[in-house]
Amino acid sequence: MNLTIDLDSDVPIYQQIRDRIVEAIARGEAVEGDPLPSTRQLAADFGINFHTVNKAYDLLRQEGLIRVNRKSGAVIRRDPGAGPPDPGFSERWEERMRILLAEATVHGLSQDEVIRRCTATLSGFRAAARVTT
Amino acid sequence: MNLTIDLDSDVPIYQQIRDRIVEAIARGEAVEGDPLPSTRQLAADFGINFHTVNKAYDLLRQEGLIRVNRKSGAVIRRDPGAGPPDPGFSERWEERMRILLAEATVHGLSQDEVIRRCTATLSGFRAAARVTT
Amino acid sequence: MNLTIDLDSDVPIYQQIRDRIVEAIARGEAVEGDPLPSTRQLAADFGINFHTVNKAYDLLRQEGLIRVNRKSGAVIRRDPGAGPPDPGFSERWEERMRILLAEATVHGLSQDEVIRRCTATLSGFRAAARVTT
Amino acid sequence: MNLTIDLDSDVPIYQQIRDRIVEAIARGEAVEGDPLPSTRQLAADFGINFHTVNKAYDLLRQEGLIRVNRKSGAVIRRDPGAGPPDPGFSERWEERMRILLAEATVHGLSQDEVIRRCTATLSGFRAAARVTT
DNA sequence: GTGGTCTAGACCACA
DNA sequence: GTGGTCTAGACCACC
Structure with missing residues (x-):
């Protein structure tokens, strides 16, 4: 690391x-x-x-x-595969995500563009995981 | 408001x-x-x-x-339809988004689940915009 | 006008x-x-x-x-050709000019570039004056 | 300082x-x-x-x-040698410079005199820089 | 030690 | 009426 x-x-x-x-x-x-x-x-x-x-x-x-x-x-202690998130986490996470998505929206990023970038970042995680595992 | x-x-x-x-x-x-x-x-x-x-x-x-x-x-002064974001914005935004996505991943949210929630939130923006317009 | x-x-x-x-x-x-x-x-x-x-x-x-x-x-009441400026004016003017030139300098405009732009603007005044006179 | x-x-x-x-x-x-x-x-x-x-x-x-x-x-964080100015800066700067040059003109400063003073001030910056370095 | 946040209240500039 | 400037002092976060 x-x-x-x-x-x-x-x-x-x-x-x-x-x-x-x-x-x-x-x-x-x-x-x-x-x-x-x-x-x-x-x-x-x-x-x-x-x-x-x-x-x-x-x-x-x-x-x-x-x-x-x-x-x-x-x-x-925890891996991506360790199970579903604790409910309190989800709530706070969605709150922060909503603000971030709102920012992208008001600055003119299209919905498709935002989703595209998120998908790319997430795929990057998965790809790295496959290699290092 | x-x-x-x-x-x-x-x-x-x-x-x-x-x-x-x-x-x-x-x-x-x-x-x-x-x-x-x-x-x-x-x-x-x-x-x-x-x-x-x-x-x-x-x-x-x-x-x-x-x-x-x-x-x-x-x-x-600025609307969602006001044009593309200023170049510096995207960079800082992606940095913050990457951390948020990493958090979701380590807490066990699947890629599909994350994308589903983002899409839902973004659609919520669009739906609200349609109603209020 | x-x-x-x-x-x-x-x-x-x-x-x-x-x-x-x-x-x-x-x-x-x-x-x-x-x-x-x-x-x-x-x-x-x-x-x-x-x-x-x-x-x-x-x-x-x-x-x-x-x-x-x-x-x-x-x-x-006053024209560009009406004579030299009042001394108090010059002092305050140079003060403001110095700050403006300092800003240009710290933001990376070269001395030549600054002079070039000032000259262009001043020539613009003279050219306009010639036409309208 | x-x-x-x-x-x-x-x-x-x-x-x-x-x-x-x-x-x-x-x-x-x-x-x-x-x-x-x-x-x-x-x-x-x-x-x-x-x-x-x-x-x-x-x-x-x-x-x-x-x-x-x-x-x-x-x-x-930034030096005179840190590279070209950000594009928005030049525009706002020229606007302010135009007004300042107009003031000098209407108060009877000749174009040569204005350029002379600007050059002197800018050279002063450079001279100071050379000494302090 | 540093900067950041918030409060409370004064006075001034702009329109 | 609006926002902008400045003061005085409190408490907290970071390192």
């Missing part, structure tokens, strides 16, 4: 780390049981405070995507 | 106001030339400070969605 | 009227002694309050560009 | 701060990566409210001239 973050982005660093790991799981680059780098290791790699990495891992833990053991560190 | 916000949400109030107005435009409930409530009026309605509304309107103005006039207040 | 203003612009209307008249004088479309439309007439043409036009004319009077008589209305 | 503002000027304070920083970048006194004072620090130095400085920095951020980072504050 190759994580890259942008220290100058508007997006908080802990959020970026969390996003990159979610994407890695979606692409199948990280599967259930895979270990994540230790917080101190990752912090050193990025030149950031390990509390920041900690916060990212905590987010992922709350989302049920990783498991954190004192002993074995953080490991992936 | 009927706006509702949640004062207890983690989402900043000004962001919520901006989101609600973007959705209203996407649904066609607000079309080009329609006036928005004055900042102080809307602030009074929500029981918030007018600076907060101001910030929301400022965001919308930067996005090119509204026009702010000393005399007549803020009016809708 | 054909004036056009944009009621939805960020620039105050009275400022736009003043700017258009300054440009008309620079182009030689309005020369010394030429009458300006009456404030009420111009206000009616634009569909604005005549106080707004009044403010624009007052600005021009303060700048020494027009003369306002109760009887004969406003008439052009 | 030594900034000076005039609290009694008609020009809004936030605009003055923005202008001074643009000029500093044009002169090469501030180059890419240079840090700006923190909003609260600068506000204290000027004896003004930090919100006012905030607004100035926000303007600069929108113009793409600085980058604002939670950790390290605001840093210069």
